[in-house]
Amino acid sequence: MASRDTVENDIVETWKREQIELKKKLVSEDCVNWGVSTEEPFSNLNLIGGVDISFPKGDADHACACLVVLNFPELEVVYEDLSMVHLTSPYVPEYLAFREVGFLVDLISRLGKDKPELLPQVILVDGNGMLHPRGFGIACHLGVLTDIPTVGVAKTLFHVDGIERDSYHADQALRSTQQACNPIYVSVGHKIGLETAVSLTHACCQYRIPEPIRQADIRSREYLRQHYTKELNNCSCKMQSSDTDASTEDKDDQRNRGDLVDNTCQTFNDLKLS
DNA sequence: GCGACAG
DNA sequence: ATCTTGTCGC
Numbered sequence: 051m052a053s054r055d056t057v058e059n060d061i062v063e064t065w066k067r068e069q070i071e072l073k074k075k076l077v078s079e080d081c082v083n084w085g086v087s088t089e090e091p092f093s094n095l096n097l098i099g100g101v102d103i104s105f106p107k108g109d110a111d112h113a114c115a116c117l118v119v120l121n122f123p124e125l126e127v128v129y130e131d132l133s134m135v136h137l138t139s140p141y142v143p144e145y146l147a148f149r150e151v152g153f154l155v156d157l158i159s160r161l162g163k164d165k166p167e168l169l170p171q172v173i174l175v176d177g178n179g180m181l182h183p184r185g186f187g188i189a190c191h192l193g194v195l196t197d198i199p200t201v202g203v204a205k206t207l208f209h210v211d212g213i214e215r216d217s218y219h220a221d222q223a224l225r226s227t228q229q230a231c232n233p234i235y236v237s238v239g240h241k242i243g244l245e246t247a248v249s250l251t252h253a254c255c256q257y258r259i260p261e262p263i264r265q266a267d268i269r270s271r272e273y274l275r276q277h278y279t280k281e282l283n284n285c286s287c288k289m290q291s292s293d294t295d296a297s298t299e300d301k302d303d304q305r306n307r308g309d310l311v312d313n314t315c316q317t318f319n320d321l322k323l324s
Numbered sequence: 325g326c327g328a329c330a331g
Numbered sequence: 332a333t334c335t336t337g338t339c340g341c
Contacts (some may be wrong), residue, residue, distance in 0.1 A: 102331095104333090105333065107333055107334070108333090110332080113332085142329095143330070144329080146330055149331080176330085177331060202330085204331085206331095208329075209328070209330095235330085
């Protein structure tokens with residue numbers, strides 16, 4: 051009975067060693083010329099990816115993983131792949147990648163096999179990159195495994211020792227849009243510098259959540275609503291107009307409209323002092 | 325001992 | 332991650 055905790059501790063110890071090992075392959079600076087220093091922000095950027103995983107309400111073992119690729123700077127979805135997956139690892143803070151990253155790698159491999167010409171030049175990941183206790187969050191993990199540049203974008207701050215007092219990590223709280231009061235937290239994933247990661251993320255923000263991640267989130271949720279037919283008792287004939295675009299706003303963008311500006315921006319200011 | 329803790 | 336209600340605005 052008492053062995054379950056012990057087993058999980060052993061697994062986490064294994065995971066920790068693997069993070070430390072994989073981190074040796076991490077590259078935290080720009081490796082490609084994004085064409086920044088010209089008049090156009092990212093003149094060499096054409097394809098940008100986004101990944102996310104959505105869960106149905108009752109079931110923690112199944113989820114819908116989604117990869118989208120958008121063109122840039124139009125930010126239109128040019129590729130979409132959805133996949134129902136079976137989760138085996140639990141969610142343990144600091145070890146999110148061990149629960150989710152495998153499915154994301156699978157989606158990227160499938161894209162590389164089916165339409166390699168659509169492989170994104172950089173992928174925005176829902177979760178942290180180097181803003182992590184060991185500097186190796188899921189964005190780094192995915193980047194190292196796929197060798198594709200990645201950026202970590204978190205919606206809430208992952209508390210790491212030393213971040214509040216001193217942002218030597220040079221991670222930043224970013225205000226995506228003027229009307230979005232809650233910041234997002236951008237950190238380096240792989241093969242990209244922080245400055246580039248931040249401006250690139252900012253260039254993808256039509257709402258609080260950068261469009262690639264936002265689209266992956268919207269589409270994976272929509273997929274669950276349509277295909278994950280759990281025995282939701284009565285109302286089986288509810289039709290919703292599925293708006294794939296501008297009418298689906300970010301929750302926080304809506305809620306943030308008009309109130310709490312001072313308080314939430316306080317958080318932003320606290321953390322921006324890098 | 326209790327709380328905090330990306331998704 | 333997911334749930335919840337109402338509210339505002341186009």
